[in-house]
Amino acid sequence: xxxxxQLHNSLVYFLAFSSGFSIMGIELLGGRILAPYFGSSVxxxxxxxxxxxxxxxxxxxxxxxxSTLNPSLKRYGLIFILSGITVLPIALWAPNIMxxxxxxIEDTRYGxxxxxxxxxxxxxxxxxxxxxxxxxxxxxxxxxxxxxxxxLYFVSTIGSALGTIMTSxxxxxxxxxxxxxxxxxxxxxxxxxxxxxxxxKEPSRHE
Amino acid sequence: xxxYIIGLIAIVFCCSLQAKVVHQERSMYRNIVVxxxxxxxxxRFNVRTSKTNxxxxxxxxxxxxxxxxxKLLFASLLVMEEAPKNILIIGLGGGTMSNALHxxxxxxxxxxxxxxxxxxxxxxEYFGFFENGSxxxxxxxxxxxxxxxxxxxxxxxxxxxDAFNGDYIPEHLLxxxxxxxxxxILTPKGVLSSNTFSTSELYAHESATYxxxxxxxxxxxxxxxxxxxxxTTNFGLPSETIISSRAKELHDTLKPFGVNTIELTxxxxxxxxxxxWPSDTKVLTDQYSPAxxxxx
Numbered sequence: 245x246x247x248x249x250q251l252h253n254s255l256v257y258f259l260a261f262s263s264g265f266s267i268m269g270i271e272l273l274g275g276r277i278l279a280p281y282f283g284s285s286v287x288x289x290x291x292x293x294x295x296x297x298x299x300x301x302x303x304x305x306x307x308x309x310x311s312t313l314n315p316s317l318k319r320y321g322l323i324f325i326l327s328g329i330t331v332l333p334i335a336l337w338a339p340n341i342m343x344x345x346x347x348x349i350e351d352t353r354y355g356x357x358x359x360x361x362x363x364x365x366x367x368x369x370x371x372x373x374x375x376x377x378x379x380x381x382x383x384x385x386x387x388x389x390x391x392x393x394x395x396l397y398f399v400s401t402i403g404s405a406l407g408t409i410m411t412s413x414x415x416x417x418x419x420x421x422x423x424x425x426x427x428x429x430x431x432x433x434x435x436x437x438x439x440x441x442x443x444x445k446e447p448s449r450h451e
Numbered sequence: 452x453x454x455y456i457i458g459l460i461a462i463v464f465c466c467s468l469q470a471k472v473v474h475q476e477r478s479m480y481r482n483i484v485v486x487x488x489x490x491x492x493x494x495r496f497n498v499r500t501s502k503t504n505x506x507x508x509x510x511x512x513x514x515x516x517x518x519x520x521x522k523l524l525f526a527s528l529l530v531m532e533e534a535p536k537n538i539l540i541i542g543l544g545g546g547t548m549s550n551a552l553h554x555x556x557x558x559x560x561x562x563x564x565x566x567x568x569x570x571x572x573x574x575x576e577y578f579g580f581f582e583n584g585s586x587x588x589x590x591x592x593x594x595x596x597x598x599x600x601x602x603x604x605x606x607x608x609x610x611x612x613d614a615f616n617g618d619y620i621p622e623h624l625l626x627x628x629x630x631x632x633x634x635x636i637l638t639p640k641g642v643l644s645s646n647t648f649s650t651s652e653l654y655a656h657e658s659a660t661y662x663x664x665x666x667x668x669x670x671x672x673x674x675x676x677x678x679x680x681x682x683t684t685n686f687g688l689p690s691e692t693i694i695s696s697r698a699k700e701l702h703d704t705l706k707p708f709g710v711n712t713i714e715l716t717x718x719x720x721x722x723x724x725x726x727x728w729p730s731d732t733k734v735l736t737d738q739y740s741p742a743x744x745x746x747x
Contacts, residue, residue, distance in 0.1 A: 279623035280737045283592025285566060286479045347602065352595055417745075420738035 248446065252317075255442055256381050257399045259324065259435050263374040264403030266428045269411040270331065271296050274364060276421050277334065281342040282356035291353070295360035296368055303372015310373060311380035317446075320381060321439030323373050328432030330367040335425040338363055375400055474577055478569030485577045491517060494545045494573065497618055505616060506545030506578065513579055514554065515709040519673050520646050521548055523680045523718065524611060525710045526671040527644040529697040530682060530689050535559055535609040537638075539600075541593035541624070542614035543570055546580025551708055553586050562607075563588040564596045566614075594623050600636045608638045612645040620648075622740040625657060629737075630664040637685045645681040653745040655728035657681075660735045667723045671715070688721060 274292040275284070282288050310319070333341075342359050349355040378396050383389045415424050473492070474485040484495040493507040507517040516522050528535075536559055540549055543565035552561055565571050568590045574580035582588060589596065593614050600607075610633055614624055623629060633643055643665070649657045658681075661668050665683035672679040698712040705712050733739065 276622075276737075276740075280594060280626070280628060281598070283566070283595045284621055284623060285592050346598070350599075352592070413744075416739075417741045420736075422738055 252442070252446070253382055255317075255439065256320070256378050257396070259320070259439060260374060260378045260396055260400040261403035262431060262435055263324070263327070263371050264400035265407035265410075266327075266331075266432060267296070267300070267368065267371050267407065268404040269407040269415070269424070270334070270364070270367070270428055272408055272411045273416075273421055273424060274360065276416065277338050277363070278342070278356055278359060280339075281346045282352045282359065285352065287353045288356045291356040291360045292364070294357065295364050299365050299368030300372040303369040303374075304376055306369065307373030308376035308380075311377045315377065315380045317381065317439045317443035320374075320377055321436040321443060323370060323377065324432050324436030324439060326436075327367055327370040327374075328429045328436065330370055331425060331429045331432065334363050334367070335422040335429070474573065476569060476573075478567050480567045480569075483569055483573055485573060492577065494578065496616060506547050506574075508545065508547055508578060514551065514707060516547065516551060517709075520678050520680065521551075522708075522710045523671045523673060523715070524548065524613075524644055524646060525705055525708075525712070526669075526680060526715045526718065527609060527611075527642050527682055528701055528705075529694045529712065529715065530669070530684060531609070531642055531697075532640055535642075537605075537607045538562070538609045538611070539597075539607040539636075540564065540611045540613065541596070542612070543574055543580070543588060544613065545578035546574035546588075547578065548611065548613065549586060549588075550579065550581050553581060555704060555708075557585075559585065561586045564591050564593050566590070566592050593621070594629055594632075597629070597632050597636060601632055605636055606638045606641070607636055608641045610637060610641070610643045612643065612647075615645075615647050620653075620742040620746065622742045623737070625660065625735050625742050626740050627660055627663055627734050627736050630660065634664060634685060639685055641685045643683045643685075645683075646678070647681060648678050650746065653742055655732040656735050656742075656745055658722070658726070658728045659732040662722060662726070663734045667721060670720045670722070671718050672720070673718050682719075688723065691716075694719065 271292060274296075275289060278288055278292065282291075307323075341362050345355050345359050345362070349358065375396060378400075379389075379393050382392045382396065411424065419427075470486060470488040472484055473487050474483075476483050481496045486493050486495060487510070490509055490511070491507045492510055494505045496505055506521075509515050509517060534556055535552075536556075538552060538556075538559055538561045540561065540563045543549070543563045546563065549561050549563050552559065563571075563586070565588060571580070571588050571590065575582075580588075593612070612624065612633075614621055637643060645661075647657060661681055661683060667688055669682035669688060670679050671682055695716050698716045702712045735742065
């Protein structure tokens with residue numbers, strides 16, 4: 245049982261790490277994606293960071309709420325799969341979405357803010373749900389809840405740091421932007437499926 | 452012997468005193484420094500290296516151009532069939548190019564686009580950047596200006612891309628999509644001149660990208676410092692005889708600005724004759740444009 249518990253926890257930490265990695269990787273590509281339509285003025289990053297912070301904050305709230313209703317690895321996995329699916333439109337339709345905003349809004353501040361909302365809001369809200377949900381899956385007793393939360397933040401924020409540096413230093417040099425986005429989609433969905441597989445191996449755990 | 456040393460010290464001392472900072476400010480994008488010495492006033496975007504002078508002018512003779520690259524930009528006039536009427540300049544610097552062009556072609560509409568409002572302010576206050584009904588400036592990202600101009604179906608017969616410096620390259624101004632947007636707002640006889648600093652790997656990627664969009668182009672280079680003017684047109688490249696006859700025509704007009712058009716013709720090389728980069732070089736696109744990483 246202890247071994248199984250350890251495996252369960254390692255999986256959750258690994259998934260939280262990956263979500264942190266993906267969030268910052270995608271945020272960084274945001275600058276690249278927006279530049280052709282809204283330029284590289286300082287306020288472009290202002291728009292992107294604002295939208296990511298806003299989405300994450302809402303994601304934390306929803307994720308925390310969701311974790312009170314029959315928490316399970318199955319639902320956890322579904323959050324990942326959903327996040328992967330909602331990242332996909334960034335690669336598929338970004339130019340069309342940005343074009344239509346570009347034509348309607350002259351001011352690049354509001355144009356880039358709206359474009360960031362359209363592209364990144366939904367996937368980032370869903371990715372934000374992962375952290376609080378992870379804590380729910382990890383915490384066994386109240387005494388250790390702070391420690392678990394601290395460790396979870398540590399792991400997911402290290403993931404974010406690595407996602408940032410890998411994407412900006414290397415991925416953009418080796419791959420096209422859309423290929424990187426597709427890779428993030430694939431990884432998120434695959435991780436979700438792994439969580440589902442684990443859920444079926446330990447069906448009675450959280451019910 | 453001692454006298455020489457003292458003399459030398461005196462010279463060094465006097466001249467280092469003479470090169471003084473007249474203005475310094477930190478804008479949203481960079482450090483802006485305006486520096487005076489005996490003869491020159493220079494605009495710098497970075498303090499540490501001396502390579503990054505953006506714009507200089509002779510204090511006693513503001514018309515005369517100081518920099519080779521600004522002089523090289525005038526090579527563009529040798530491939531134009533007639534005087535430019537609508538000129539778009541992306542990247543203002545001290546505004547010296549705009550000022551010079553306004554004097555040569557007082558009738559021409561000149562639009563300057565600069566991302567950093569502080570640069571426009573400094574150009575006005577310290578470099579005599581001149582604006583009137585036909586010479587204007589706008590604070591905007593160059594890519595956005597050109598995209599909007601395309602939507603409004605505006606046309607220019609000369610686009611000057613001068614938004615690059617040795618330190619940082621706006622990556623979205625170096626892609627196939629961007630160059631196609633710029634080409635779209637050129638008149639059928641239009642010319643696009645790009646002042647770039649690409650070295651090493653980026654040189655090849657930049658060349659491949661221009662070739663992909665415009666076909667063969669001229670490189671205009673003088674000193675071997677990585678700085679070159681890429682000269683492209685919307686109608687193919689004119690022959691050597693046309694260029695040298697244009698050089699003769701324009702010789703007296705450009706002389707007061709310190710530009711020797713006859714000498715300029717010797718700085719031309721055509722990619723028709725030689726493509727000095729690997730033929731399988733990847734074209735830069737909005738999807739793949741790590742220009743600042745390729746530069747190193």
